[in-house]
Amino acid sequence: MNKVDVIVIGAGAAGLFCAAQAGKRGRSVAVLDHAKRIGGKILMSGGGRCNFTNMYASPENFLSDNPHFCKSALSRYTQWDFVALVAEYGIAYHEKALGQLFCDNSAKDILNMLFKECENVGATISNECEILSIEKIPAGFALQTSKGQYQCESLVMATGGLSIPKLGASPFGYKIAEQFGLTVLPTQAGLVPFTLHDKDKTVLAALSGISIDASASCNNTQFDENILFTHRGLSGPAVLQISSYWQAGQEVQFNLFPKGDLAAVLTQAQQQSPDAQLSTVLSKYYSKRFVLAAIDYFGLSNKVMKQYQGKQLQQVAQAFEAWHLQPNGTEGYRTAEVTLGGVDTKQLSSKTMMAKDVEGLYFIGEVVDVTGWLGGYNFQWAWSSGWVAGQVV
Numbered sequence: 001m002n003k004v005d006v007i008v009i010g011a012g013a014a015g016l017f018c019a020a021q022a023g024k025r026g027r028s029v030a031v032l033d034h035a036k037r038i039g040g041k042i043l044m045s046g047g048g049r050c051n052f053t054n055m056y057a058s059p060e061n062f063l064s065d066n067p068h069f070c071k072s073a074l075s076r077y078t079q080w081d082f083v084a085l086v087a088e089y090g091i092a093y094h095e096k097a098l099g100q101l102f103c104d105n106s107a108k109d110i111l112n113m114l115f116k117e118c119e120n121v122g123a124t125i126s127n128e129c130e131i132l133s134i135e136k137i138p139a140g141f142a143l144q145t146s147k148g149q150y151q152c153e154s155l156v157m158a159t160g161g162l163s164i165p166k167l168g169a170s171p172f173g174y175k176i177a178e179q180f181g182l183t184v185l186p187t188q189a190g191l192v193p194f195t196l197h198d199k200d201k202t203v204l205a206a207l208s209g210i211s212i213d214a215s216a217s218c219n220n221t222q223f224d225e226n227i228l229f230t231h232r233g234l235s236g237p238a239v240l241q242i243s244s245y246w247q248a249g250q251e252v253q254f255n256l257f258p259k260g261d262l263a264a265v266l267t268q269a270q271q272q273s274p275d276a277q278l279s280t281v282l283s284k285y286y287s288k289r290f291v292l293a294a295i296d297y298f299g300l301s302n303k304v305m306k307q308y309q310g311k312q313l314q315q316v317a318q319a320f321e322a323w324h325l326q327p328n329g330t331e332g333y334r335t336a337e338v339t340l341g342g343v344d345t346k347q348l349s350s351k352t353m354m355a356k357d358v359e360g361l362y363f364i365g366e367v368v369d370v371t372g373w374l375g376g377y378n379f380q381w382a383w384s385s386g387w388v389a390g391q392v393v
Contacts, residue, residue, distance in 0.1 A: 008032070013042055013382035042110055057074065057377055154361075157367055163339050165333060165334065182358075191241070193235035210290050216238040244340060300315075343368050
């Protein structure tokens with residue numbers, strides 16, 4: 001029988017960070033994870049450089065059925081607290097864009113820091129450990145695992161969501177929540193590329209690899225970044241961001257000329273270069289390959305500029321600035337960066353992350369119904385929620 005004060009199930013960002021915080025308070029901690037490789041999602045994040053937080057992280061950057069829930073944790077352990085820890089370990093980092101902070105060298109720097117934090121306080125980490133059963137007992141919890149029996153006072157579920165199953169994602173945390181009477185809100189893939197209907201894919205697949213600045217809008221939310229055409233559909237930051245707000249069957253509106261007035265640009269070009277073709281004028285702002293495909297896709301005529309009359313140039317501009325697309329769906333959890341939904345926060349304490357009706361049971365990180373934007377926000381939620389639970393477990 002392995003008896004410890006705290007067991008953390010899940011050795012991802014939130015779980016490792018919580019374990020280290022609990023250990024700093026003198027608590028004995030065991031971290032159990034079913035995966036063969038610890039920290040896989042950390043290692044692959046940010047293209048292998050780990051976008052570990054965002055300088056502008058605030059509650060407004062998170063989605064939840066209960067939007068106020070994340071405020072307490074985010075205010076008590078901020079992005080600057082984590083940046084200070086990164087600096088303490090001498091990890092070099094840089095801002096890439098929009099407040100996104102990345103390691104200069106490798107995501108391994110962050111994972112090694114978390115391992116060292118756990119090692120410093122004697123928190124043990126066991127991989128390839130399958131949890132067979134969890135039972136509430138008077139002294140806390142009893143666990144049957146593939147590596148023997150465990151007992152603890154405090155049990156922390158840091159099991160993540162359903163995104164990227166090849167890295168070990170599973171619904172285990174949701175099942176445990178339901179076992180102890182907590183509601184799990186419907187889940188879906190977030191920060192995920194769109195797939196297209198055949199009629200759109202036929203033309204747009206030829207643009208695979210092309211990236212352009214755009215704004216994406218859906219459900220009164222807009223993101224201004226770039227979009228990337230792929231052989232399967234649409235990706236890129238603006239698409240990933242808006243996917244978290246999109247519901248099946250809805251349209252997404254794209255402005256493919258977000259930093260100007262295309263009608264005015266075309267009108268001026270008509271006056272200055274009346275014998276230039278529309279495709280030539282547009283190729284000053286986009287790649288030639290994109291322009292020719294877009295003209296075909298939008299059903300426009302590629303005439304010389306002087307042949308456009310009346311509102312025809314406005315119609316061209318409208319096609320680019322208000323492209324209404326109904327995605328066929330998303331690529332799903334296979335490539336999703338996060339899982340929307342999860343354990344209902346109304347049943348958790350925002351100050352401790354403990355289940356209100358189950359003494360000693362905590363939920364942190366992605367398993368909870370708090371989902372951040374693209375750009376380091378989800379890691380910040382892992383640090384913040386892990387930290388607050390670590391102060392009390």
